[in-house]
Amino acid sequence: MKLKPWALLSSVAAGVFAISAYADVEYTDQPQLHAIQQAVSADRIQTDIEKLVSFGTRHTLSETESDTRGIGAARRWIKAEFDKISAECGGCLEVYYQSRVISGEPRIPDPVEVVSVIAVQKGTVDPSRYVIMSGDIDSRVSDVMDYTSDAPGANDNASGVAGTLEAARVLSKYKFAGSIVYAALAGEEQGLFGGKIMAEQAQKDGWRIKAVLNNDMIGNIEGINGVINNTTARIFAEGTRQDETPEDIRRRRFTGGEVDSPSRNVARYIDWMADRYIPNLDTMVIYRLDRFARGGHHRPFNDLGFPGVRIMETNENYNRQHQDLRVENGIAYGDTIDGVDFDYAAKLTALNAVSLASMAWAPSPPAEVKIAGAVSPSTTLSWAAPSEAEKEHVKGYRIYWRHTDAPNWEFSRYVGNVTEYTLENIVIDNYFFGVASVSDKDFESPVVYPGAAGAFGE
Structure with missing residues (x-):
């Protein structure tokens, strides 16, 4: 079914959808994506957040031997959950620890093994x-070096880990052309070490990473500014x-691309998904x-040049971030579970x-x-043919363009399975352009802006 987003109302799935700004961009509605959205469970996310909070603290420097307290117990529980998910899908996930000993850093002065938990769902085509x-697994209180005090980290960031686990539960029921990775990363509060370790290893191993969706605080709807809002992210x-x-x-400098990095076009892609498939959410x-x-x-x-974005709540509550648990002048401080809205966390997980x-x-x-198209009435775009592995998977390509001051793609044209196409009488100076790949089932890749500024890599 071909749809235009401005025509998408509450008749699709359940609830109200935001009206899209993508005025003249056609797309194929995908029933599987509605099913995935509906399968995400707020109850399971709540159970996972409660469990992560129960470890008392998940500080990077905290206890590792206990079965009930500290980051060691937390990461073993996370791995056990990924292992359970994998067992239920017939071993579809490769689950492992990824670690490195860090020392001599301002927030990790003495040697500490920073250990993340990774689960990989391998693609069938590419x-x-x-x-x-x-x-992020770890939590903290006011003093970033205090690794003994209770640091529940309910929203920051048990919500992101719980969302990652829930996404794995839902998506492991399906098979995909490309690979999906679910990562519970450690050492974030002490210096982004889990991400550094993973990114460097991925580069070394030749991973072709097309998008990183970092979820850091996806459960709070009540901001320090007094705004309560569960409809935006x-x-x-x-x-x-x-x-x-x-x-x-x-x-x-001469061809543009300042607002069309691969990360920006991944963000636009996610924004499309919110408009099309997530009821009552505007990103x-x-x-x-x-x-x-x-x-x-x-x-x-x-x-390292990989596309990546951060997904999170709109209105932060700083009284609940990086705070010792206490009450002062009638204000409760601390990242406790009563500050998490589980339905909202489920909404962002579904996104x-x-x-x-x-x-x-x-x-x-x-x-x-x-x-190409300088001093010409028309604009020509070209791109490489699909790889041998994807030759049968690619149906064709869609060209997008927008006015240079427009934030989102405004126009599109499906051009078939070609590697070059000319947009007649569309002047290159007046628009930004890009190209997306289209599968045999009409799933589209993020849009790629021409040249190095927009390239997603090979």
């Missing part, structure tokens, strides 16, 4: 292509890519790496799940996308 969902995405060369920078794409002067576990992937599924069912984003 298994070396990966999309990743992550959450934020997607943070960097602009110019971190691994640009001097030649890339010089060329971008804001924030043109910034992270919150002002702050950071998260997607950054180490961005540092991750449908986005991961759609990208993994789609072909790889097109490679070697180029554009």
